[in-house]
Amino acid sequence: MKTHLEVALQAARRAGSYALGAERNGMLSVRMKEANDYVTDVDIQVEQLIKDTIRLYFPHDGIYGEEGGESGNVQSNRWVIDPIDGTTNFFRGMPNYTISIAWEEEKYNPLVGVVFNPRQNELFWASKGQGAFLNGQPITVSSVQDLSQAIMVLVPPHRRRDLADSYFETMKTIFKATSDFRSFGSCALELAYIASGRIDGYYEQALGYYDMAAGMIILQEAGGIVTPALEDTPFSDHYCDILASNAHLHQALSLLIA
Numbered sequence: 001m002k003t004h005l006e007v008a009l010q011a012a013r014r015a016g017s018y019a020l021g022a023e024r025n026g027m028l029s030v031r032m033k034e035a036n037d038y039v040t041d042v043d044i045q046v047e048q049l050i051k052d053t054i055r056l057y058f059p060h061d062g063i064y065g066e067e068g069g070e071s072g073n074v075q076s077n078r079w080v081i082d083p084i085d086g087t088t089n090f091f092r093g094m095p096n097y098t099i100s101i102a103w104e105e106e107k108y109n110p111l112v113g114v115v116f117n118p119r120q121n122e123l124f125w126a127s128k129g130q131g132a133f134l135n136g137q138p139i140t141v142s143s144v145q146d147l148s149q150a151i152m153v154l155v156p157p158h159r160r161r162d163l164a165d166s167y168f169e170t171m172k173t174i175f176k177a178t179s180d181f182r183s184f185g186s187c188a189l190e191l192a193y194i195a196s197g198r199i200d201g202y203y204e205q206a207l208g209y210y211d212m213a214a215g216m217i218i219l220q221e222a223g224g225i226v227t228p229a230l231e232d233t234p235f236s237d238h239y240c241d242i243l244a245s246n247a248h249l250h251q252a253l254s255l256l257i258a
Contacts, residue, residue, distance in 0.1 A: 141247065227243050227244075
């Protein structure tokens with residue numbers, strides 16, 4: 001696991017440097033994969049760079065990437081990659097995009113996670129049982145226990161407008177019970193922000209697992225909780241409804257969503 005973490009950190013740093021260079025050059029090719037779901041040439045190039053780095057050390061590991069899908073032996077263990085989480089932020093010049101890399105032996109139970117925000121030079125990482133870190137310093141979730149004091153991340157399902165009405169009803173309920181809410185445009189970053197105590201909870205629907213895998217283990221190692229938003233909707237590779245929190249607020253948020 002130590003070597004997997006070291007490789008993930010190396011890959012994230014290389015990918016972040018590449019993305020920054022491409023952003024500065026300003027020559028980005030952007031296309032829409034589906035409604036409100038964009039990809040750039042840099043997403044694809046960064047994913048390949050991460051894969052190449054992994055293959056140098058683990059040539060037979062499985063890899064599941066947002067852009068390239070599955071390769072290698074994904075039945076034994078796999079890397080889960082979102083090359084640029086927050087692609088719209090990236091090509092619109094906003095700083096909240098991340099490189100997200102996780103490794104797991106069992107699906108939906110990541111053991112290693114790295115989330116790198118290159119624009120702000122913030123590198124979050126964790127491995128199972130070893131704690132969570134930001135730029136080498138240990139991080140923990142907030143101590144907020146009162147919902148009325150909580151800052152939430154609430155993100156409408158911009159790729160699934162059919163879910164909007166029900167989501168906005170729940171969003172209104174959570175908003176009335178809490179202090180305020182934010183949306184940063186990168187699930188991985190939002191989970192890392194809960195892990196570092198900057199925000200307290202997060203509810204979103206219709207994510208891909210690659211959006212959240214690395215952030216999950218970082219948050220868990222910082223003392224937080226990540227679960228499916230509803231018990232009857234378990235995580236899958238292509239669809240995840242997520243509830244994440246600093247642990248103190250999880251039960252109360254679960255009741256609001258239910």
